[in-house]
Amino acid sequence: MKNRVIFALILALLSRSWPAAAAPAPAQGPKTVKVGLDQFSKFKTVELKTISTSFPINFSIPDRWRPAGVRLSLHYVNSVTLIHQSSQLTVSLNGHPIGQTRLDPARPDGVLLIDVPAGRLSPGYNTLNFSVAQHYQDSCEQWDSPNLWTSLDLEGSFLEMTYFERSVPANLSKAVDFLFDAKAFPHGEVHVVVDIASADSVETAGALAAGLARRFGYKKVLFTASDAIVPGRDNVVVGPKEFAEAAAARAGLTLDVGGSVLQVSPLPVGRDAEGRSLTDPTRGLVVVSGKDAAEVRRSALTLGTMSIPVPGSARTEVSGVSLPETAPYAGSRLLQAGKDYSFKSLDFRTYTFRKVNPLATDIVFRLPNDYRIEPNKYMTLMLNFIYGPGMQAASSLTVSVNNEVARTIPLDKMAGDFITGYRLDLPTYLFKPGMNTLTFTSYLTPKGGDCEMILPDSYFMTLYDNSTLRFPGMTHFTRLPEIGLFMDDGFPYTRWRDGRECEIFIARADHGLLAAAFNVLGFMTQKCEHALFAARVRVGVPGAAGPAAPEKELIVIGGLDSLPPDFFDGAPLKLGKGSDSSHPAPGWGESPRFAAARQSGGIDPDDGLLMQFQSPAMRGRSTLLLTAVSDEKVVRLSRLLLLPALSAQMRGALVFVDLKAEADNKVTSVPARDGYWTGKLGRISALTYFLHVYPYTNYLLAALLLLLAGLLGTYVLVRIRRRRLAVAEGRDAGR
Amino acid sequence: MTGKAPPAPKAPGVVVSMMGDWLGRLRSALREERPPSPPPPPSADGGRAATLIFTAVALAACLAVLLAERYAGIFHRHSIGWALLFAMAALGRFASFQAPPGRLLVILLGALISIRYMAWRTSTTLVYTTPLDAVGMVLLYVAECYAFAVHFLGMFGSLWPLDRPPMPLKGASDAYPSVDVFIPTYSEPVELVYRTVVAASQIRYPKDKLRVYVLDDGATAEKTASTGPGDPAWERRRALSGLTARLGAGYIARERNEHAKAGNINYALGRTSGDLILILDCDHVPTEDILENTVGYFQRDPKLGFVQSPHFLGNPSVIEKNLSHFSNSPRENDMFYNLIHRGLDSWNSSYFCGSAAVLNRKALTAIGGLSVDTVTEDVETSMRIHAHGYNSVYVRRPMICGLEPETWASFVVQKVRWAQGMAQIFVLKNPLFQKGVGLAQKLNYFNACFYWFFSFSRLFFFLAPILFLAFGMRIYHASSSQIVSYTLPHVLSVYVLMAFLYGRSRRLFLSEIYETTQMMVLAPALIAVLLRPRSPVFKITPKDQKVEKEALNTHGALPVFFILLVNLVALPLSLGKWFSHPLYRDVILIGSLWCAYNSFIAIMALGAFFERKEHRWGFRIRVREDVRLHVPALGREVYARMRDLSLNGATVQLKLPPDAAAAWAAAPGDAVELRSEQYGPRFSLHAAVKDRRARGAVLELGLQYMADRNSYKDVVRFTYGASRRWADVLRRRASGRLRTLFVDYLYFLYRGMKGVGVVLTHAARRLVSPPSRPPAPSREQTTTGAFVQ
Secondary structure, three states, X not given: XXXXXXXXXXXXXXXXXXXXXXEEOOOXXXXXXXXXXXXXXXXXXEEEEOOEEEEEEEEEEOOOEEEEEEEEEEEEEEOOOOOOOOOEEEEEEOOEEEEEEEOXXXXXXXXXXXXXXXXXXXXXXXXXXXEEEOOOOOOOOOOOOOOOEEEEEEEEEEEEEEEEEXXXXXXXXXXXXXXXXXXXXXXEEEEEEOOOOOHHHHHHHHHHHHHHHHHOOOOOEEEEEEOOOOOOOOEEEEEEHHHHHHHHHHHOOOOOOOOOEEEEEEEEEEEOOOOOEEEEEEEEEEEEEEOOHHHHHHHHHHHHHOOOOXXXXXXXEOOOOOOOOOOEOOXXXXXXXXXXXXXXXXXXXXXXXXXXXXXXXXXXXXXXXXXXXXXXXXXXXXXXXXXXXXXXXXXXEEEEEOOEEEXXXXXXXXXXXXXXXXXXXXXXXXXXXXXXXXXXXXXXXXXXXXXOOOOHHHOEEEEOOOOEEEOOOOOEEEEEOOHHHHHHHOOOXXXXXXXXXXXXXXXXXXXXXXXXXXXXXXXXXXXXXXXXXXXXXXXXXXXXXXXXOOOOEEEEEOOHXXXXXXXXXXOOOEOOOOOEEEEEOOOOOOOXXXXXXXXXXXXXXXXXXXXXXXXXXXXXXXXXXXXXXXXXXXXXXXXXXXXXXXXXXXXXXXXXXXXOOXXXXXXXXXXXXXXXXXXXXXXXXXXXXXXXXXXXXXXXXXXXXXXXXXXXXXXXXXXXXXXXXXXXXXXXXXX | OOOOOOOOOOOHHHHHHHHHXXXXXXXXXXXXXXXXXXXXXXXXXXHHHHHHHHHXXXXXXXHHHHHHHHOOOHHHHHHHHHXXXXXXXXXXXXXXXXXXXXXXXXXXXXXXXXXXXXXXXXXHOOOOOOHHHHHHHHHHHHHHHHHHHHHHHHHHHOOOOOOOOOOOOOOOHHHOOOEEEEEEEOOOXXXXXXXXXXXXXXXOOOHXXXXXXXXXXXXXXXXXXXXXXXXXXXXXXXXXXXXXXXXXXXXXXXOOOXXXXXXXHHHHHOOOOOOEEEEOOOOOEEOOOHHHHHXXXXXXXXXXXXXXXXOEEOOOOHHHHHOOOOOOOOXXXXXXXXXXXXXXXXXXXXXXXXXXXEEEHHHXXXXXXXXXXXXXXXXXXXXXHHHOOOEEEEOOOOOEEEOOOOOXXXXXXXXXXXXXXXXXXXXXXXXXXXXXXXXXXXXXXXXXXXXXXXXXXXHHHHHHHHHHHHHOOOOOXXXXXXXXXXXXXXXXXXXXXXXXXHOOOOOHHHHHHHXXXXXXXXXXXXXXXXXXXXXXXOOOOOXXXXXXXXXXXXXXXXXXHHHHHHHHHHHHHHHHHHHHOHXXXXXXXXXXXXXXXXXXXXXXXXXXXXXXXXXXXXXXXXXXXXXXXXXXXXXXXXXXXXEEEOXXXXXXXXXXXXXXXXXXXXXXXXXXXXXXOOOOOOEEEEEXXXXXXXXXXXXXXXXXXXXXXXXXXXXXXXHHOOHHXXXXXXXXXXXXXXXXXXXXXXXXXXXXXXXXXXXXXXXXXXXXXXXXOOOOOOXXXXXXXXXXX
């Protein structure tokens, strides 16, 4: 009893800043997680070639982990022609060697086990570097001989991390980074406590979900929702004073909401037998509340945007918040036409290619998904770079666009060179709307014979981040439906990066469906790299039976049983009326042809369905439907969207997703049979419309005009001819 | 406007009926170009309104295609270009489409294809990349704009060529206008002038109304002052004044050689008084009926400034000769005189071509005589005559027979003078800004001048693909798909339209060869004019030069060979680029094809530089007419077919009956009498068999006239006197069937490669045995020379 009192006192001292005294739950032991190295890289295997080369892998440690140790199990295979004594594989962590092994040609298949002391690990991101020095003969060896290789099997290699969970900081700004951590592993989870009956709360919760998803960066985040705090997860209570205080009270926390408030605390998990509040210090509760809807929204936006260590307390009251101005097609790494972008502004840092077989580097950027790529235009690169002396003329810098070689710059001066403003024009047809990758690969070939000493480090080429790129002006006009564009960056819902054109409807007032809506919002936010604060989440099915369909881009989420038959009128699959469906018919022509069928039976109970079609409310606007036979399946479907391997396969107008098990998920995409156009071509005149819609009528008109011109011209010529002859023959000589 | 009240709105039925009436009138107008009764005077305002409506409708048609295409997919774009092309090509094959309205429809289709191309070219392909690229891109674009303008002006000029017949004289002969025949000469052989004077003195016209003058600039006082008897100028004066006196012609030699030919004629104008002036180059032998066929126009139109007739040239041009392309095909100038000039005449824009024209003294007096500001005084003069409100007439009937320059050097002198003179007019007296000249006349004169700048555009078209393939310059920004959609239909449409308009008067690729051979010679001459427009001086075309020995014209061939070489070098470079620049493969392919095409054109042109020997002085003109031979050995006449004739003799084919064949061997030296009356008067000329060839039962005899001074006049009259003979020759040349582009291309490629083969063989021989110095061009003595003295 005495010990318990002392322990409680110590805890009380430690947590004196908590808004209310609470007793922590019993401390937990260490946890272990084992992750394949392929999870940190886009490669399954890596081949290290030439006499000396290396390959880095970055991995992160969430803030809430206190590492106790890391064990690396590295599976490799080396060439059997290597010399055992002089060939070795070295592993470094953050620049410090932590293990090495000789590459033994007698035992080419090996596993290197390294126990990494916890002290070597840095908070946040760490870099593991695998480097080889390999030789196949003692002298006069060819630096790039095909004998020189070692293959790293990343899929068969693991990092086994042991850690303790830290307590949630008693500081709101730190706690937000702690709870909604872009380094979360393997993914983030947030439970939203919201009153689904309140339209304002639902809408604000949507903005909050978008803000939280943005905080997670590119890390997948799964949302759940209910009207009560649940244990074992980080909870966010969002709602007005009454709802927030009641929800907190039910979990054993006394809360006093006096205005627009943001507050963080350890997660209350109930009360003990003596009525004292019990908490889980490793999980947090964030309260987003206010006296009215406007105050709640103010708090939610603040939580979504705060990024500096202010406030230093666990609670803050927000008296005002304003967001920066935004514009259509504005966003991180989203290029606009006619504007110069430095590489630095696209997250590229000055990069040096070293030695003979350096790794490629790339710039990833985004073009608006409705960018109408026109021929005969060029993207302009202005490169600043330097390269060292002593290389053969065959050395080069190659620029590839989306993995296709576009241009090569020879690095052919023996004395090396420093070049500024090297201009390259890349045809725009190499690019595509959405995500694009510009890859720079340098091939540095040393000068000298087989037996000459080569200093690999003297071969380098540095590309500076003040190099620029510029895209020519093009129009925004594209054909939909195309779910692929949605999967790429949430188009067309993210045309305005704050989501003001996006409205999400959940078919029924169900917390599961609401969580699905948050998942979709989070997905779009992370894809377009901008929190969709202005997107609205509403309850009901837009149309005749529900609320009026707004003239916006719509997303409807709900089970089939909650969708009225009329809703499918414009859909590619008319599930409400005997399942009218169009089946692509391969072999009937180059462009997709369809066989129409009316079938009974609906869809497979284990299938989720995505459909995109023109909004009934406005031409050129879209409706995206996420549905399945039940709401639970819809929630599962929303979670599967977050898997890149699956979302990359989703395209066309109709997507079937097998929901049975993650390993067996199968995606079937069906192209669009009928389409519609969306974009900003400006005002369309009646003439333009006529020409666009009835080109053949216009050709006929042109032919008739041509015929008429021929007849009229003949009439004119005949008159002129008569006059000429009359004058010459003296019949009209007086004129 | 005519001042009439605007018509009341009509019911649709009435409108249809009006349309029917209108179409009926149009049909009747087309059926009978010249109605039997004078039509009501057309309203100028009405004609202008119709022209405006026509222009508006034609532009609307273009706009309709261009606008619709903006929204069309790639398939539609391909389809539009090629559908227009095929429609044009298909319609153009019908003979009935040679006349309006079909003709106009085909031309409009061609125009539409080209406008479509230029609209796309201007709006889409002008992309700035680098300063150097931009320079190349702009130069190519300017060259294309030039070609586009010339193409359109050519189409305009050839809308509906006018075919005028000879106009008979009217009234009593004492009311005929008096005519002075001017034969200006400078350094030509006396016997050449003699022949022309003999023919001119035999022109059918009242003798009291006709006076022939030799205007001798080769023996002016300035030339004879510092020399004495025995000097060539003195000898020339003695010979020419003697022969003119003997033939009853006048001889005029002025004090000084000022302003060349124009000055010579102006001097004579002040010393003569004929109402009309017939101007003949001294090698242009007139037919007997030249005045009977032309003076009638002056009797009917007092505001007629001049009547021009074609220059019928008996020998092939130097390029045709070198390419062995002269059998029965149209000659170089046939296109100009058979079609283009008729087109110009339809717009009252026919111009004076320096010879074979009858000019109204009043018109010449009104403009102060022939113009002397440029070296193409003829075109300049006719423009001024038009500017003074005088009309012009072009009569298609050939009424003189002349000679083409026979060596490359004389050919070049002639072309350079024309090009420089036209460039002088372009710079000094640009037709577009001449007062008094009508719009259509301005356009036609402008085209006549502007055309001569072809050397620059052609040169750039030759070099453009190399700039890309060899130097990587991006001067034409288009994908292969766009090229298929726009460029190819346009390029092919130009050829198809050329074939449609001019195909019966000139082999298509002959123009390519002519322009290619001349471009490197003309370019510096034109630049000189642009820099110093008044610098060129009149250089007479040498008339007496002969090719004595077959040889490669190195001076002319080298630039073309260089162009061929760089194009051939670019081809393997394009192969390398194919692998090194995979993204540009479509453009590389097109550039390579362009290079290959250029190479073939250069090969064709190279064949024209191997100068072939002229075997006879009087070039034989191919004819086909029935004659009779009186054979003294048989004591009777036999029928024969005359195959060719010249001033020296003729070739006849005959089939002797068995008894005649037994009695007469037709051995060389046998005397015969050639009797002919197919083209008017009956001729009976004494001749001797020069050679004989038996081809089966057909005997071919080469006859040489046995002419003395008196009978020489008959020989000249027989040989050159009948204009209908020349008309028949031209008709036979033009009646060759139309060939397809491809066949024509192969034909000239074969000719060119054959020429190149000869060139290479010649070069190889020269390597083995270096040649001795080639003899200077000289004149051959002819039998006619004996009669001059």
